[in-house]
Amino acid sequence: MSRTLLTGNGAAAWGARLAHADYIPAFPITPQTEIIETLAQWIDTGQMDSRLVTLESEHSMITAAGGAAATGVRVFSATSSQGLLYAMEMLYTVAGWRTPFVLVNVSRGLSAPITLEADHNDVMAARDCGFLQLHCATCQEVLDNTLIAYRLAEDERVRLPVIVNLDGFYLSFTREPVIIPDPQETTAFVGPFNPASIHFRASAPESQAVAVLGGAPYSYFRYELHLAAQNALSVYDEIRAEFRETFGRDYPAVDAYHAEDAELVFVMLGSFATKARAAVDQLREAGWSIGLVQPHLLRPFPEPLLQQLLAGKRGVAVIDQNLSMGKGGVLHTELAAALYGHPDAPPVLASFIGGLGGRDITAEEFFEIARVLRDAVSAGRAPLPRLLYTRDELLEIRKLQAVAHVERKELGKTT
Amino acid sequence: MYRIRFHGRGGQGMKTASRILGSAFFEAGYEVQDAPRYGAERRGAPIFAYVRAAREPINERGIIQHPDLVIVADDTLVPVPASGVLAGVSACTVLLINSTEAADVWQHRLNISGPIITLPVAAEVEDRADLPYIGATCAGAAAQLIGVIPQQALIHAIETELGGLGSAVVERNLENALAAYELVAPHHGLASEGAAPHAQDYERPDWADLPLETARISAPTIYAAANSIEVRTGLWRTLRPVIDYSRCNRCWWVCSTFCPDGAIAVSADGQPQIDYDHCKGCMVCVAQCPPHAIAAIPEHQAQAEESQLAGTTGDPP
Amino acid sequence: MTDTTTRFRRMKDLPSTHLLGTGTPMCAGCGGLEALHEIYDVLGEKTVFVNAAGCMTLLSVYPFTPFRGSWLYTAMASAPAGAQGIRDALDILREKKGLPPEEDLEVVVLTGDGAAYGMGLSATSGAMERDLDFIYICYDNEGYGNTGQQYSGATPHAARTATSKGAHGFAGYKKDLFSIWAAHRPAYVATVIGSEPLDLARKIETARSLKGPRMIISLAPCPTGWDYDPRDSVDIGKLAVKTGVWPLKEYRDGRVLHTKVPHERLPVEEYLKKQGRFAHLFEPERDETLLDELQAKVDVYWSSVELQGG
CATH class of the missing domain: 3.40.50.970 (Thiamin diphosphate (ThDP)-binding fold, Pyr/PP domains)
Structure with a gap:
């Protein structure tokens, strides 16, 4: 060794x-x-x-x-x-x-x-x-x-x-x-x-x-x-x-990090899940009741384990690094199907799309996702799906579009 | 956690630098993450690599936003926005620049309050792309500035990372790394560990809702011809070809024909003119010119002469 | 010319009992199946056939197979890559895991012209460039037969297909796959046809005796796709050879040899007029322009052969 x-x-x-x-x-x-x-x-x-x-x-x-x-x-x-x-x-x-x-x-x-x-x-x-x-x-x-x-x-x-x-x-x-x-x-x-x-x-x-x-x-x-x-x-x-x-190393089909006693949970796959882990540490230090649920196994889909780990949670934020065109995040969709009709299913299942094409997800964005999730739980309804994309990034693409000779008058307005 | 960024040009060994420092940290008992940032990893083009090190397992990933230490192998990159040398640099960031100019000159020029240290290695070489052992040199200086890496760990790291290249290479790299290690010894431990971002008090991301836009503009289509000339690839250049017009014999524009970038125009009377905004410094023209009328001049030297002529200092060409 | 040591000197040397099982769903009168069973008799059952999508994919439909040896269906584009995996695995088993030589198999790719001339050409080229030790058999019925005979890269000029029903049939020309293959300098390339069983048997025998890529194209008269009475399959095959439309030849050691030169070539229209897919060349009136063009192409081919000394 x-x-x-x-x-x-x-x-x-x-x-x-x-x-x-x-x-x-x-x-x-x-x-x-x-x-x-x-x-x-x-x-x-x-x-x-x-x-x-x-x-x-x-x-x-x-x-x-x-x-x-x-x-x-x-x-x-x-x-x-x-x-x-x-x-x-x-x-x-x-x-x-x-x-x-x-x-x-x-x-x-x-x-x-x-x-x-x-x-x-x-x-x-x-x-x-x-x-x-x-x-x-x-x-x-x-x-x-x-x-x-x-x-x-x-x-x-x-x-x-x-x-x-x-x-x-x-x-x-x-x-x-x-x-x-x-x-x-x-x-x-x-x-x-x-x-x-x-x-x-x-x-x-x-x-x-x-x-x-x-x-x-x-x-x-x-x-x-x-x-x-x-x-x-x-x-x-x-x-x-x-x-x-x-x-001596353990890889459960679904890994749970401070998820057992958490009210709010991030769900993520892959290497960015370690970033979510770091965010959980910081949020917990700031008094948040939050954890991470991270599937290792996507196929077969570990449905019973996910149902069990998410039972009784007040809010879940699924961060998908993928996009099913015309639908949204794949993991969010699959999780919704797994939780539907389950007695203790979390009332709020929020969808975030981020990290497409190598785009980073910053620590601050994880904090903000937690905040949006907490507000949604208070309001009792899931927020609209959110692409992690800043106004600065939009301004940056506007500059690129100008170089590509896209006409300004055609550009949409952001809300 | 220590967060360190190395900036250089493709070919200067920034990946090697990050790996030597990563290995040295690891040797010193730290958890480590090191990575080069690929992309336009062409010779001469700006690239960077980074290292994270901590006593605990590292959960952060990706590009370092707020570095504790930034090392610049080639000072000509500092003023180039595309190189991102100064991204996220704060008063807590230590900046180490390989430069013939003094630290206080840089302090004044960049108008930043954090400490700047210079490493005068650049003076010895003409072609910055061939800065010898600069990766090991940068890693050696970084190890000293961090202060928690014993010399033995640095030596072992260089042996580990470069051992496959033979003992002579290891020997030369060790010499240079240890010289740099000694040179910055007065600044031992100057770079300190940065804190993790706070979940209580953080800068909220300014998320935008993307508007629906027509396919004409929202498809990746360029409605222009040859607008790549807006990209100033001249910034890649570490050597500059200079035509001695007294020796140029107005041939069948050999230099212009062979220039891969089409960066040499020929006037009506057969006189070639090099477009320095786009010349990447490959030196094909120097090699091919029949009367040997094109000379290769170190770019940093050419720039210094230009700025003297213009009566300014240090601005990019 | 094939080896003089051949065990196939005369028709009576051909096998009288056959290995390929009956009971397949191939069309009655299938010229491809005729060639395959003749080939199988020479190759024998110590073979694994690697198949690409085409008519013959239906040879093995669960739970029936006509093969006494083994079979793997892959996909339309990549049968030669499947052969690569099997050949390499057999070599590894022989070298590392003690697989006895008598358990080894000859790996045989079996594809139609749709795969061979088109979608699978890149995989075939790759297998040849890697000098894969395998036999490749293309049954060429000059169109996408299993989907109802649309034109393919193998369809001859003027043939009517399900996607070339105009007055002049298919506007394109049959691709010269033999030359494309030969340009890779594989161990062996040959054209065969089921209606010339002795020539076929000798060539398969030659292929068996060699190592490396051994490439066989069999013209496969197709009563369904070419629109003729199934009973005429062999006659049409013989006419393809006698009119010079289907040259029987082989490539070996950098040279091309014609194994059966029709010195008194019959007119091409003798071959064409027996097939519904060329009926528009004769009815309602003869299309002399097209007929002349088709004859001229065959003549040009054979005069170039004669110039090169056969």
Whole structure:
């Protein structure tokens, strides 16, 4: 075991190395590329016994990943943003094959306009495909969750691919102290890949991923996939407990920080949740009864745990780093569905959209969200959804629009 | 928590600086977060990197808004607004500038009340993009100004971060870092830990409601041609090509043809003219000029001469 | 020319019992299925077929498969990438996990022309550039057959399809996929057709004997898409060769060889007039301009072949 400074990308590469991934289909994309560069270097210098192949697209990369997993080897891959979307057809497809492997996604905003910096719209777009999703808030979690993800993916009660998500820049390029566990312990924890029925062999012909005709058999296969994904919730808890006992670090499906006795709660995913944690500390110091609820697992959606943790709260502010066009924040929507009709559901469920395309969320904004939430609780009604965007930022875009020769008379007025 | 920002140009090793300081903090028993800020990470263009360090786990993330210490590897960046050197600098912020000019000159010029210290490393080199070991130098000075990093931790950090480049490189970086460490020793511990923002008394964000606007203006479309000339990429330049017209033989404008940026215009009589607002200082023209009529002059020197001629001091070109 | 050591010297050397299972949903008279079963007899059951979306995706519909070996359906664009994953995984299993050689499989991509000429071309190019050890079989019925025969990158000039129903049929020209593939300098490229089973068997035998990318295009006469009586499938295939419309050739070691040169070429219209998709060239009156153009294209091709010495 050693504690060292690692970027989120470095931690992801360590996860793949400690899990003894046999095969790494790859394709470069910012801000993920450092992961495959690191793995390629380890393979080239003999530090890792694996095969890395660069495909000609992410669509092909995921096809090769699924093909190799379907043949019975342990597969790791990584992508981001446009790459994840380019692979989208195959994400659905290989999940339907029921092939277990781990895909690290380094979250980055989606085009258009094309950008390099982080938000969660890419990984949210993949939420219905059958991949399970683990969301990381620190570089340590990236390494640990990659190990956990292999256990979860390969468990015969689940057998589905898993996405481990980390935020571009805020984790991918940021170094933090990370414990690299003892390889003997990680090898024992992850265990060898037992492909069981997953193989292509001359002596045992198999036709995998065949077509169906008719809705009834189709419904069966698809719903079974859904049940397997849901089943991953209890399997995850077992694996998490074993991980905690072995390594002393705990990743509950939903993390609660000062949430038990809080009247108000922030709900957030990913690395910015640590900023919410810092804000909770400051607010508590100032006398606020506030906490943070932070899902690690987005798929399967840990509904019972969220219902339990949010029961009896007076107000909840969901801060989404994503935007479903024409609807709003995805996590807010999913949480509303989970809480609807629940006897102790919080009366105020407020929606905030922030951190799109790498836009920061400042400490002051967390304080202000708390204030807006408290006022809404007093007034007894949820506030309108709010984009975290300041008047100065609007003035700044007005300047850019002037350069782009947008005519002033067409511009709207802010309220 | 310590919050430190390094500012430099692409190629000057600000990522290395942040990593050396991060490792040194870590070595000294601190929790650490260090990161470069990528973007236009082109040689010569302004970039920055940052380090947070604390005794407790760090929950803050992203760009440092209120730095305790700002280190500037290249003083020509200070007056460039796009470099953001002075963003969030308050009376509590220590400013370390690598500059041939004295601290009180900067104090007066920038009109800020916080302490300014200069590090006269820049004097030795012509091309600021090639400031040797400047990353290690900046990290060494920063370690001393922070005051909680023992020399041994700094040495170990440099060995850790640069060990892969061979012992000769490590040796030279160590020399420079330790020299800087010694040089600012009188200011030991000058930079102190900043406080966390207060939830009781904070500046409320001035949120705006976005108005609905037509697609014509709210789509990312530019209704203009070649307006990129408004971007002054001349600020990236650390070397300036200067044409000696007595040697220029009015050839088939080799310099103008090969200039990747199209920043050399040719007059009707065949005389080339360099557009210094946009010349990035690549020196292709210097390399290609058949009669060797273009010389490379250090940009900071050229600017100093210009301001002397203009009778002012230190304003950007 | 294929090896003289071939076990397929005469028609009687062709297999009389067949590996590919009956009971598939392919159309009666399918020229693609005819080619596939001939190919399968030579390749054998120690194969895994990696399929892209097309007519033959329906070969394996749950719970039935005609394959005695294995099968994986991928998607329209990326079957060669699926083959990459399987081949690499088999290699890893052999090298690291002790998979015995007799358990190894030949990885075979099976796609229609829609995938091969269009959507899947990038993945195919990538697999060739990585020198993937696999066999690629394209059954080319010159249109998106499974969706009702819209024109594809493989559709010949003047053919009527569901999306080229005008007076002159398809305005574009069939893409030269053989040359595009050969430009990658893979181990082997060949054209085949089910109606020439001996030529086909020899080429598949050659492909089996080589390593690296081995690329096969089979013209696949299609009674449904080309609009002719299923009984004419083989005749139309033979006419495609005899008129010179479908040159049988192979690329190996940087050279292209024609394996069956129709020295007394029949007029192209003999091939065209048997197919409903070209009926507008003959009725209500002969479209001499188009017929001449189609004949001229074939003539130009073969005169260039003769110039290059075959």
